[in-house]
Amino acid sequence: xxxxxxxxxxxxxxxxxxxxxxxxxxxxxxxxxxxxxxxxxxxxxxxxxxxxxxxxxxxxxxxxxxxxxxxxxxxxxxxxxxxxxxxxxxxxxxxxxxxxxxxxxxxxxxxxxxxxxxxxxxxxxxxxxxxxxxxxxxxxxxxxxxxxxxxxxxxxxxxxxxxxxxxxxxxxxxxxxxxxxxxxxxxxxxxxxxxxxxxxxxxxxxxxxxxxxxxxxxxxxxxxxxxxxxxxxxxxxxxxxxxxxxxxxxxxxxxxxxxxxxxxxxxxxxxxxxxxxxxxxxxxxxxxxxxxxxxxxxxxxxxxxxxxxxxxxxxxxxxxxxxxxxxxxxxxxxxxxxxxxxxxxxxxxxxxxxxxxxxxxxxxxxxxxxxxxxxxxxxxxxxxxxxxx
Amino acid sequence: xxxxxxxxxxxxxxxxxxxxxxxxxxxxxxxxxxxxxxxxxxxxxxxxxxxxxxxxxxxxxxxxxxxxxxxxxxxxxxxxxxxxxxxxxxxxxxxxxxxxxxxxxxxxxxxxxxxxxxxxxxxxxxxxxxxxxxxxxxxxxxxxxxxxxxxxxxxxxxxxxxxxxxxxxxxxxxxxxxxxxxxxxxxxxxxxxxxxxxxxxxxxxxxxxxxxxxxxxxxxxxxxxxxxxxxxxxxxxxxxxxxxxxxxxxxxxxxxxxxxxxxxxxxxxxxxxxxxxxxxxxxxxxxxxxxxxxxxxxxxxxxxxxxxxxxxxxxxxxxxxxxxxxxxxxxxxxxxxxxxxxxxxxxxxxxxxxxxxxxxxxxxxxxxxxxxxxxxxxxxxxxxxxxxx
Numbered sequence: 007x008x009x010x011x012x013x014x015x016x017x018x019x020x021x022x023x024x025x026x027x028x029x030x031x032x033x034x035x036x037x038x039x040x041x042x043x044x045x046x047x048x049x050x051x052x053x054x055x056x057x058x059x060x061x062x063x064x065x066x067x068x069x070x071x072x073x074x075x076x077x078x079x080x081x082x083x084x085x086x087x088x089x090x091x092x093x094x095x096x097x098x099x100x101x102x103x104x105x106x107x108x109x110x111x112x113x114x115x116x117x118x119x120x121x122x123x124x125x126x127x128x129x130x131x132x133x134x135x136x137x138x139x140x141x142x143x144x145x146x147x148x149x150x151x152x153x154x155x156x157x158x159x160x161x162x163x164x165x166x167x168x169x170x171x172x173x174x175x176x177x178x179x180x181x182x183x184x185x186x187x188x189x190x191x192x193x194x195x196x197x198x199x200x201x202x203x204x205x206x207x208x209x210x211x212x213x214x215x216x217x218x219x220x221x222x223x224x225x226x227x228x229x230x231x232x233x234x235x236x237x238x239x240x241x242x243x244x245x246x247x248x249x250x251x252x253x254x255x256x257x258x259x260x261x262x263x264x265x266x267x268x269x270x271x272x273x274x275x276x277x278x279x280x281x282x283x284x285x286x287x288x289x290x291x292x293x294x295x296x297x298x299x300x301x302x303x304x305x306x307x308x309x310x311x312x313x314x315x316x317x318x319x320x321x322x323x324x325x326x327x328x329x330x331x332x333x334x335x336x337x338x339x340x341x342x343x344x345x346x347x348x349x350x351x352x353x354x355x356x357x358x359x360x361x362x363x364x365x366x367x368x369x370x371x372x373x374x375x376x377x378x379x380x381x382x383x384x385x386x387x388x389x390x391x392x393x394x395x
Numbered sequence: 396x397x398x399x400x401x402x403x404x405x406x407x408x409x410x411x412x413x414x415x416x417x418x419x420x421x422x423x424x425x426x427x428x429x430x431x432x433x434x435x436x437x438x439x440x441x442x443x444x445x446x447x448x449x450x451x452x453x454x455x456x457x458x459x460x461x462x463x464x465x466x467x468x469x470x471x472x473x474x475x476x477x478x479x480x481x482x483x484x485x486x487x488x489x490x491x492x493x494x495x496x497x498x499x500x501x502x503x504x505x506x507x508x509x510x511x512x513x514x515x516x517x518x519x520x521x522x523x524x525x526x527x528x529x530x531x532x533x534x535x536x537x538x539x540x541x542x543x544x545x546x547x548x549x550x551x552x553x554x555x556x557x558x559x560x561x562x563x564x565x566x567x568x569x570x571x572x573x574x575x576x577x578x579x580x581x582x583x584x585x586x587x588x589x590x591x592x593x594x595x596x597x598x599x600x601x602x603x604x605x606x607x608x609x610x611x612x613x614x615x616x617x618x619x620x621x622x623x624x625x626x627x628x629x630x631x632x633x634x635x636x637x638x639x640x641x642x643x644x645x646x647x648x649x650x651x652x653x654x655x656x657x658x659x660x661x662x663x664x665x666x667x668x669x670x671x672x673x674x675x676x677x678x679x680x681x682x683x684x685x686x687x688x689x690x691x692x693x694x695x696x697x698x699x700x701x702x703x704x705x706x707x708x709x710x711x712x713x714x715x716x717x718x719x720x721x722x723x724x725x726x727x728x729x730x731x732x733x734x735x736x737x738x739x740x741x742x743x744x745x746x747x748x749x750x751x752x753x754x755x756x757x758x759x760x761x762x763x764x765x766x767x768x769x770x771x772x773x774x775x776x777x778x779x780x781x782x783x784x
Contacts, residue, residue, distance in 0.1 A: 062735045063731065091734070092706075100725070339497070343451075345480070346451045349455050349741060354458065
């Protein structure tokens, strides 16, 4: 594992808005990790936090009641998907996304940039914006930074993201530099277009895997004074080492009072490393996507439930887990459900994986507050080694 | 609607076993309807009752916690499916089905007869039993009445069904007569093979749509003194009229103290008519199967949620329903989930449809006990006519 960079705090003056939105509760003395509280009109988010992903206005298979029961504090929804179906104007007429999906806690929407570049495959970028074809029906669409903010305003999440260009990995220096510059200009236009006072707007740091570009990305966004900063362009296929390098570059130059959001990352070990490097919020489809393919996270590592070795295994999935699935069912039953393609397999797997992720973040948060983060992380890796099977 | 036959009660001596298993709470004076309690080692079933269907050891998409929350008192599981996968011996090693699936309330298993004749398509019947090919992998299997009881004993449900031959609809008299005779001989072998004192064994009345054969079917089973009697061979494509004719023929000649189970039926109106004719328990895949195709039961009739008219319909599915789905979500959201093929659509639809069925049976039970069944049934049809849309 990489050694951790020493924390050097950057203090700046808080604006009233900043102070109201994010409050640090406890800072680690040995790393950039900190616990905090993000405040929104729909309630507080204790950080570091994990956001389950609710792409089309639903975390796959989970009801709001399920999510609340699991301790989810905030969910992420995708502006791109909701814009295409059922439409941002449609959601606005339904009094916004919270009302439409019956989730009264905080919501964050991404801006759609990532999906436009990863799902549509036919995106054409100009200074004005992006023209692309819907992955659903091939229909043509144009989204500019201004339109992206309008879409997010209509959807009505508590935290919204600036519209950015996402590059594939790897991309060369020149291409990355030009894209970063455009993303910064787009960020300015997003800031300009942003008007809803009840929505916090976060900027997205791009710059690929080039340190000077990442630095430029942070500085450009800081000048515009976003409510929070996100690290984008990661989890695109790079090794963990590269991802951590980027975090170690950008987080030390973000002022402490800005919430830091690591987009789309990742595996449990990525979260553990991210928190130690100062990340406050994460999102990732992994717990729910893995649930559907039968890959289950345990304290001992990942279990692939369809493996024949679990056929007659009457133990719970993870004996140290307190989730509904582990309290009631055996690996043998979970495997039976999965092999029979039963819907309950996905449900029980999703409940477990989300419980694991939310529990991991809760553990990290408590460890920060007890100044025992290093110990927590060491045990995290030890348990994997000792019980992996 | 057909007029109801006048009740003529048949009193016989109760055996100790009968008296312990089923108790009539209240009998209607104007019809064969009655409320009662079926007792098992895993708890009581208040009748008339509806059993959600848990084919492969799970009611599709519903956890035991969900089912308990919905008020389900008993579930039906299919011996045929469980025999093929994961295997009855496998379940026996897991300490029986209740333990394996974590459901501590009553379970009823059908014997597999219906599935062998409807799913496999290649069944060959001899006096000894049935040879068939698995619908899963084409493997060959032989099941005799004795083996069927052994399978059900290994699975370990509270109520188990005799092994019967199921004919397609329509079948001619001679074919039906020969099949009925064989089913009665098989019933005798099942009774002989039945040994677990904690399992109640029900006989299945066959005889197609021929009154004299149905009568013979009942008499033959009564001689063997089963713990309950089921009406089989219905819901095979016949009009409701024909189904009710059979009920009106067989139920008056079954002694009052035997629980009466109408297998595989059906739509809400079939349940309403069945209860008035003296049926105590029902099972049907309709609420969960319809949930998956977006067909939803309401007090005003069926709603097909994918219909464009619900696109901007902000009302709950059924304003008179108290289920989780109706308390939290609009038709517009349910339609959005269904069109986006989201898993939550199936979950919310299933929760609603099962709530509707279980609530309907609860309403019927209460109406019997308040001597207001006729009034309840009249209102059931009136609401459909007044609010259908």
